[in-house]
Amino acid sequence: MSTENGPSFDGLELGEVVAERQVELSRDSLVRYAGASGDFNPIHYNEVVAESVGLPGVIAHGMLTMGTAASVVEEWAGPGNVVDLQTRFTRPVPVPAIGEATVSFTAKVGALDAEARTARIDITVENDGQKVLGKAQAVVSCA
Amino acid sequence: MPVNIDAVGRAYGPHEPYEVTRIKIREFADAVDARSFAHRSEEAARAEGYPDVVAPTTFAVVIAQQAEFHVVVDPEVGVDFSRVVHADERFTHHRPIIAGDLISATVHIDDIKQRGGISMVTTRTELSDEDGTPVSTVTSTLAVREEV
Numbered sequence: 335m336s337t338e339n340g341p342s343f344d345g346l347e348l349g350e351v352v353a354e355r356q357v358e359l360s361r362d363s364l365v366r367y368a369g370a371s372g373d374f375n376p377i378h379y380n381e382v383v384a385e386s387v388g389l390p391g392v393i394a395h396g397m398l399t400m401g402t403a404a405s406v407v408e409e410w411a412g413p414g415n416v417v418d419l420q421t422r423f424t425r426p427v428p429v430p431a432i433g434e435a436t437v438s439f440t441a442k443v444g445a446l447d448a449e450a451r452t453a454r455i456d457i458t459v460e461n462d463g464q465k466v467l468g469k470a471q472a473v474v475s476c477a
Numbered sequence: 478m479p480v481n482i483d484a485v486g487r488a489y490g491p492h493e494p495y496e497v498t499r500i501k502i503r504e505f506a507d508a509v510d511a512r513s514f515a516h517r518s519e520e521a522a523r524a525e526g527y528p529d530v531v532a533p534t535t536f537a538v539v540i541a542q543q544a545e546f547h548v549v550v551d552p553e554v555g556v557d558f559s560r561v562v563h564a565d566e567r568f569t570h571h572r573p574i575i576a577g578d579l580i581s582a583t584v585h586i587d588d589i590k591q592r593g594g595i596s597m598v599t600t601r602t603e604l605s606d607e608d609g610t611p612v613s614t615v616t617s618t619l620a621v622r623e624e625v
Contacts, residue, residue, distance in 0.1 A: 339525045363508075367508040367509070369504070372539055373542060398508070401509030405510045408511060408533065413515040414515070414573035419568045420565070420616075421566060422564065423565065472534075
């Protein structure tokens with residue numbers, strides 16, 4: 335790993351917020367992610383299909399939410415320094431045909447490993463006042 | 478028909494390697510709001526210590542999902558894709574993915590758990606480069622609802 339460009343390990347404190355972002359997801363965002371990722375499941379762009387499988391409507395790709403969470407951490411960590419990233423998808427993010435769904439991301443230091451010089455960053459992701467990801471954790475390689 | 482638990486241990490691939498390109502990295506970075514210039518410019522990537530444009534953290538999913546598709550379409554596994562919800566995902570990167578990489582993927586069915594009409598199918602996709610050196614391990618669990 336290229337840790338030279340990573341954030342400094344020394345001085346990090348548990349609970350410290352290292353990054354925050356609010357993102358507006360529209361249908362355009364979902365179509366863009368579908369094309370970029372190759373995930374063309376119609377529940378991410380077709381209302382009728384989404385409702386026929388019991389969803390409240392078109393929902394964002396879980397991987398779009400996870401990928402954006404990674405980008406929020408990465409803006410602080412530096413590109414290539416998130417060495418591990420995991421999450422559970424606990425709640426869908428419905429995205430309206432017109433307008434946006436607001437998703438907020440808060441990344442905090444959850445644990446520190448002085449020997450490996452890595453920080454575990456815990457990411458809270460919320461839409462409409464409710465958490466949409468469970469146990470969203472990134473391990474960042476620090477300098 | 479429920480998912481076949483005897484499929485645990487099956488492996489698929491590697492198939493034709495995936496060629497990582499600068500334009501695809503940029504496209505993916507735009508889609509996930511990854512703002513670093515190191516995803517867009519070779520010069521910016523070099524300044525960060527990489528030989529070429531570096532991929533965002535979850536870019537590996539582009540390659541892993543193609544590999545996982547072999548599991549979903551295997552009739553002997555019996556996943557009904559219209560009844561699938563993504564339950565969890567994990568990336569462990571052994572090194573960053575860089576433009577120019579030729580990545581091979583092998584997907585393993587590590588676990589299938591069934592309870593309450595839901596099958597949890599866990600796959601592990603191992604990505605490696607042209608030299609066979611590990612690049613990333615992508616673990617994914619799909620929840621498949623059985624027909625009632």
